[in-house]
Amino acid sequence: MTFEEIVFWSLVLVSGFAALMVVISRSPIASALYLILNFFCLAGLYLTLNAQFIAVVHIIVYAGAIMVLFLFVIMLLNLQDETKLRERMNWKSFAAIALSILFLIELFYIFIIKTPTPKIPIHPSSKEIGTVEYLGKILFTEFLFPFELTSILLIAAIIGAVVLAKKKFELTD
Amino acid sequence: MIPLNYYLLFAAFLFSVGVVGVLIRRNAIIVFMCIELMLNSVNLTFIAFSAFMGNAIGQMFVFFVMTVAAAEAAVGLAIIIALFRNKKTINIDQINLLKW
Amino acid sequence: MNLILEPIVKILIVLFINLTLVSYLVLIERKVSAYIQNRIGPNRVGPWGLLQSVADVVKLFFKEDIVPKDANKFIHSLAPVISVVVAFSTFAVIPFGNKITLYGNEYNLVIADVNVGVLVILALTSLGVYGITLSGWSSNNKYSLLGGLRSSAQMISYELSMGISLIGILLMTQSMRLTQIVAEQGGYIFGFIPNWNIFLQPIGFIIFLVSTFAETNRLPFDLPEAEEELVGGYHTEYSGMKFGLFFLAEYASMITASAFIVTLFLGGWQAPFIEYFNFSPFVISLLQLSAFAIKVLFVLLFFILIRWTIPRFRYDQLMNIGWKVMLPLSLLNLIVTAFLILINIL
Numbered sequence: 001m002t003f004e005e006i007v008f009w010s011l012v013l014v015s016g017f018a019a020l021m022v023v024i025s026r027s028p029i030a031s032a033l034y035l036i037l038n039f040f041c042l043a044g045l046y047l048t049l050n051a052q053f054i055a056v057v058h059i060i061v062y063a064g065a066i067m068v069l070f071l072f073v074i075m076l077l078n079l080q081d082e083t084k085l086r087e088r089m090n091w092k093s094f095a096a097i098a099l100s101i102l103f104l105i106e107l108f109y110i111f112i113i114k115t116p117t118p119k120i121p122i123h124p125s126s127k128e129i130g131t132v133e134y135l136g137k138i139l140f141t142e143f144l145f146p147f148e149l150t151s152i153l154l155i156a157a158i159i160g161a162v163v164l165a166k167k168k169f170e171l172t173d
Numbered sequence: 174m175i176p177l178n179y180y181l182l183f184a185a186f187l188f189s190v191g192v193v194g195v196l197i198r199r200n201a202i203i204v205f206m207c208i209e210l211m212l213n214s215v216n217l218t219f220i221a222f223s224a225f226m227g228n229a230i231g232q233m234f235v236f237f238v239m240t241v242a243a244a245e246a247a248v249g250l251a252i253i254i255a256l257f258r259n260k261k262t263i264n265i266d267q268i269n270l271l272k273w
Numbered sequence: 274m275n276l277i278l279e280p281i282v283k284i285l286i287v288l289f290i291n292l293t294l295v296s297y298l299v300l301i302e303r304k305v306s307a308y309i310q311n312r313i314g315p316n317r318v319g320p321w322g323l324l325q326s327v328a329d330v331v332k333l334f335f336k337e338d339i340v341p342k343d344a345n346k347f348i349h350s351l352a353p354v355i356s357v358v359v360a361f362s363t364f365a366v367i368p369f370g371n372k373i374t375l376y377g378n379e380y381n382l383v384i385a386d387v388n389v390g391v392l393v394i395l396a397l398t399s400l401g402v403y404g405i406t407l408s409g410w411s412s413n414n415k416y417s418l419l420g421g422l423r424s425s426a427q428m429i430s431y432e433l434s435m436g437i438s439l440i441g442i443l444l445m446t447q448s449m450r451l452t453q454i455v456a457e458q459g460g461y462i463f464g465f466i467p468n469w470n471i472f473l474q475p476i477g478f479i480i481f482l483v484s485t486f487a488e489t490n491r492l493p494f495d496l497p498e499a500e501e502e503l504v505g506g507y508h509t510e511y512s513g514m515k516f517g518l519f520f521l522a523e524y525a526s527m528i529t530a531s532a533f534i535v536t537l538f539l540g541g542w543q544a545p546f547i548e549y550f551n552f553s554p555f556v557i558s559l560l561q562l563s564a565f566a567i568k569v570l571f572v573l574l575f576f577i578l579i580r581w582t583i584p585r586f587r588y589d590q591l592m593n594i595g596w597k598v599m600l601p602l603s604l605l606n607l608i609v610t611a612f613l614i615l616i617n618i619l
Binding site: 002004005008012015016017019020022023028031032034038039042045046048049050051053054057058061062066070073076077088089092094096097099100103104107108111112115119120121122123125126127129130134135138139143146150151153154156157158160161162163164165166 | 174175176177178179180181182183185186187189190191192193194196197198200202203205206207209210213216217220221223224225226227228229232233235236237239240241242243244245246247248250251252253254255257263
Binding site for chain 3: 033075076090
């Protein structure tokens, strides 16, 4: 095994394990922590694909902001009855698991067995593409319009979050 | 050298784990986390394609997906807090206002 | 030079210097506070109390490690580790000197010179929230939880103005590489003022400094551990070396924050007026290293002086300053900088 392969497989193993634990673990805090671990491994995988900028932004946005928000909410709610929320497995959940496994087998068939493994390495220009300079140039020329639209989206989200989380939100039962 | 297939298959694995989580968990916050997991598996596919094709558009897409995910997390968690304040639960089976 | 050995040696040296500095920083802080309050300070262990930190560490190691009854044991132990790791790893991208030539080999005095250095530091500082938040939650204590919640809200709020105040520098340097940001700060304005960013971005510097105080949870923004209201804040339930780790993390993050301020605003390792003297290249490298060290020590001393002279803000005042003063001010700074660059003044 080369150094590259060792890095890839260890990241994949840890990340896959963390993803499974997000679904399996009982307490939401543990799920959130495993999700953070998973995000770190994904950032590592992005680095193996030469996407440095996206990897760091991924850490800042997901681990630094979104997951802190999740933890914050879980702590604020402080779910005493979380253990009471016994999630029993019924036939629906078994069907869901079976269908997902079927989906995975299908994709395994398509990606690994049906397609012969291509011997193409990572594109040599990807090293240049992953840098801030290159992405910034594209973002502010070719993708300027969608970029401006995201600012509207974010403002809408901020206003929505403030309105929803305000104390006097009436919801008739 | 790691071929593109492996990245795609791993992304598919993450996606199906996320789908299972959304379908079988009843805790709204965990369901929400599983959605983030699915979004991230798509991001991984985008970046893998971008790197192997030498094309920056995939990474741009990831950038926008992250923005949408951030907005979604803010609004979604606000909704969860509002629901918890009114119904004292975040079990999605008991949140059935829109179901009749 | 060996590709693996060189970074490892650098990491070990930086870690050793940081750890030593932490222990003496604690002593300096106690001495300074003593002089401010007209006391003498630690003077029993060793000459002038120089061995006080060693005694403290030994004491912490021999203390019993108490974990509260209903605490989440794993997260309770994980939290201090996260704090320490985050605090020390930030130093990996900070350039502490120019190139140095030893025995015919040239070495870069930075552990990892990455293309997105500024973002890496912002990412790592944003991870510092976890240590405090998780310790607050896992202790199963209301004071700890309040401290943890306060800290995460505070750090997220001030991260915004911190990040935006940096963009002015990035606009001028046109790079996120920290070595290049330092290299750009050589030379002089009007021929005699060093071309440091503090003179070009004074508002950005003040915003960044205040945000750093909030990010490192130092007074006047140490709401997460406000003793008078929250007992000990997030580390109320910690004892022994786990408490020691939080203590270590606080001072280590102070050091890295000062180093970051020096790198961005105070010219990094640039020593002004050094080129007027005929030093050999090796002596120049050493002088630049010591210039960096002196600047960092100066900023650290400033941190300590502020702590013992300014009272703590109230929580609503803290949030008001963060969102209603710092954020608009940093946006204004960004717009003015961009405009000045547009009309070719900067």
